[in-house]
Amino acid sequence: MNDEAYVGLAEPVSATDHVLGPPYAPVVVVEYGDFECPACRRAAPAVELMLRRFQNKVGFVFRHFPLEAKHPHALDAAQAAECAAAQGKFWEMHKLLLEHQAHLDRRHLRAYAEQIGLDMARFVAELDDGVYLQRIREHVDGGKRSGVKSTPGFFVNGRVDEDVSFGKHQIVAATEAALHGHL
Secondary structure (H helix, E strand, C coil), X not given: CCHHHEEECCCCCCCCCEEECXXXXXXXXXXXXXXXXXXXXXXXXXXXXXXXXXXXXXXEEEEECCCCCCCCCHHHHHHHHHHHHHCCCHHHHHXXXXXXXXXXXXXXXXXXXXXXXXXXXXXXXXXXXCCCHHHHHHHHHHHHHCCCCCXXXXXXXXXXXXXXXXXXXXXXXXXXXXXXXXX
């Protein structure tokens, strides 16, 4: 493939990222996502399939890219996920937010926090104070510098083909190719 068709990941994966899978996986898939984005919800099963199929060989990173102009609750949902992460429950909240993306107002976010057993006083205070807003803004900035324009934006080993709409088959194929050294 022509390297000019690829955009690189501007921010390398670090210890501050939300990661599923082995820490030193040969392939790392980074998603810039929005919890209110229907395409992100549709991509979630493909990510799950990829992680099952390439267990112990692939790491998955989620970074926030709320499209605030299109999705009025996306920023609050991203903040709720970060509040959950501070209590060690990012992935539990991530799953609930994608499953219930039609219900991401503050009342529902609090209900999800209760459902996963968060310290509610801490959750509400951090959400109300925007404690993690800067972290989310940094994710968005990194995504923009990487060429992300819409969600989900996927990078496989730091590279993405902008012409590919990553569906279930595309992300699995891109991951498989990376595992075999073709990316």
